[in-house]
């Protein structure tokens with residue numbers, strides 16, 4: 097299947113395995129690339145030298161293209177970008193920041209740049225900054241998210257109407273039917289996060305993967321909007337945040353409660369009570385932990401079946 101995105105990244109299928117803190121190391125990224133989609137290493141939870149190690153291992157594990165996701169809130173971002181260039185990474189997805197900051201620097205070094213947005217306004221800013229493609233991520237997505245609460249179903253056609261560069265849809269897509277729907281609405285490809293958390297190759301703790309496959313509709317909520325809005329499983333930590341909200345807390349009090357390393361504790365170390373458990377609404381439709389190759393096969397099979405079913409309507 098060839099289109100603007102498969103051509104841009106030199107991949108077989110128009111699917112991106114999302115960069116995800118504590119979940120997408122070299123194992124997940126290389127398995128994804130080997131399965132014919134674009135694998136992304138999530139740099140957001142890695143010290144610079146740890147990222148270097150993951151890039152080197154990924155290069156050994158796959159001959160196919162892969163990229164790195166860099167949330168621009170990252171404190172040591174200069175070091176991260178230098179390592180990306182030194183290690184010859186050719187694709188970077190930036191998120192959580194101003195697309196102008198790094199786009200020309202990266203493009204000047206021969207790197208394809210994609211920026212993640214959650215609104216039409218920022219999609220336009222990203223296009224103006226010169227990125228090669230935009231990921232538009234709806235409110236239902238796992239992880240950090242926009243404040244506008246625009247869902248994927250409304251965001252994609254609205255961004256499509258305004259931008260000319262390739263568009264990747266993210267948020268709530270875990271099946272081939274969802275993928276087809278996003279593409280009918282105007283996306284050229286999809287970025288899939290939550291579905292790959294529950295893969296054999298993700299670095300999530302087994303206990304967290306189990307929570308994901310057992311999650312039902314309504315088990316996640318976007319919270320901590322005053323800090324950086326994030327969609328979480330409603331566990332004890334989430335309930336503690338809600339209890340604090342009842343006291344009209346200051347931003348400082350919220351920061352104190354969040355503390356440090358909550359995401360690592362929850363997703364990587366498996367502390368299901370005190371940890372931060374980031375996952376999307378679509379977890380309610382994810383029922384099993386599967387190898388990446390099977391997830392990709394299923395997505396493409398469902399996509400083709402859905403196309404046939406639609407043509408029968």
Ligand SMILES: Cc1cc2nc3c(=O)[nH]c(=O)nc-3n(C[C@H](O)[C@H](O)[C@H](O)COP(=O)(O)O)c2cc1C
Pocket residue numbers: 114115116117119138139140141165166167190191192212233236237238239240266267268269270287288289290291293363374375376377378
């Ligand atoms: C556990 C988790 C961690 C995430 N970490 C990041 C990140 O580091 N950088 C980023 O740009 N997006 C991050 N995201 C968002 C994903 O890249 C992706 O856009 C999103 O998961 C898509 O929605 P879905 O979860 O419904 O598939 C994260 C998502 C999850 C579930």
